[in-house]
Amino acid sequence: MFSLWSNNKKQRTISRINFVYIEDDSYTYTGKPFEPNVIVVDVEGNRRFEGKDFNVEYKNNVNIGSGKIIVRATGNYSFYEELTFSIITPYVPAPSKISTSLYGYDDIKVSWSKVADADGYYVYYKKSSSSKWSGPKYTTSTSYKLSGLSDGAKYYVQVYSCFKDNLGKINRARSYRTSSGIYTLKKLNNPSVRKYSKNYIKISWNNISGESGYQIARSTKKSSGFKVIKSTNYKYKSTKIKTTRNRTYYYKVRAYKVVGKTKIYGPWSNVKSYKLK
Incomplete structure (x- = not known):
């Protein structure tokens, strides 16, 4: 030509x-x-x-x-x-597999299969609501931990294979693999507490995406002494709790996610007080 x-x-x-x-x-x-x-x-x-x-x-x-x-x-x-x-840029295959999991309520661990011809990998990530990818994060390992992400957001991760040129510069190959979406856990809005019956109160909250369930903690003090008194699975957004009449209790709720055999907990909601009369 x-x-x-x-x-x-x-x-x-x-x-x-x-x-x-x-x-x-x-x-x-x-x-x-x-x-x-x-x-x-x-x-x-x-x-x-x-x-x-x-x-x-x-x-x-x-x-x-x-x-x-x-x-x-x-x-x-x-x-x-x-x-x-x-x-x-030469063709270097993308990882054949990529997976993501939570290792903290706003932290994501991404793992992928090893590429024989790659000298390393670039990791990019973004919220589902954004068109812009953040990164790259470079690693020679086949996993990377993304920390301090936004609470309660859905994230996607991309992994590119990389190679070094004669100058020692890291170059991104043309091929990449994208993960399926994963949600970080978020702090729940303030729960609502109301009378359910003579000896029971009802505590309610807004469901969040990606959770496995919720924990409810109670104390007789506003800022200390809380103990988990009940757990529910992801299908529920309210529960009834037996309580002592004419005594003020303080309640808070948090979501959790089961990853393998580990439960990862989101942050506690703000505290809500209630006295059953």
């Missing part, structure tokens, strides 16, 4: 040059220098020869980016051309 045409205004020759080009202007990075073959043809259709009619100099012809070829005429010809070509 034709890359560049010569500037005929600079020619003062016995025979004019018609065009200068390279046959291929795109190459995949290998770590070795590329020296594309330069073809020079005069107006009579005759091909001219490197070393006799022109010289070639290559620049930036190893690493990913734009390479340059400088062509200078010799002998009976007078022309100068700068041709460019691209060195593109």
Whole structure:
């Protein structure tokens, strides 16, 4: 394919040059220098020869980016051309599997399968409500922990394979794998407490996405002495609790998520007081 045409205004020759080009202007990075073959043809259709009619100099012809070829005429010809070509990212497979799990209520652990040709991995993440990916986070491991995320948000994670070039620079490959969505746990809104019957109160809360269940804690003090008195699964957003009449109790609720054999707890809600009369 034709890359560049010569500037005929600079020619003062016995025979004019018609065009200068390279046959291929795109190459995949290998770590070795590329020296594309330069073809020079005069107006009579005759091909001219490197070393006799022109010289070639290559620049930036190893690493990913734009390479340059400088062509200078010799002998009976007078022309100068700068041709460019691209060195593109090689194909490195993406991880075949990727999984995410909570390891804290607002922390996500992402794991993936090892890629034999990868020198490392870039991890990106974003909320489902956002179009912008955050990152990258680089690691040579096959897992990474994302900490301090937003509470009660759905996240997606992408993992790219990476490779090092001759300069030691980490480059992102073209292939990647995206996880399914995962929710962080959030702090519940203030629970509501009301009379249910003579000896029972009813405590209610708003369900949140991604939870496995809820815990209710109670104390006779506002800021200390709380004990978990009941647990419910994710299907419930209220429960009744037996209590002593004419005594003020303080209540709070939190969500939890079961990951494997571990329960991960969200933050407690604000405290709500109630006296059953």
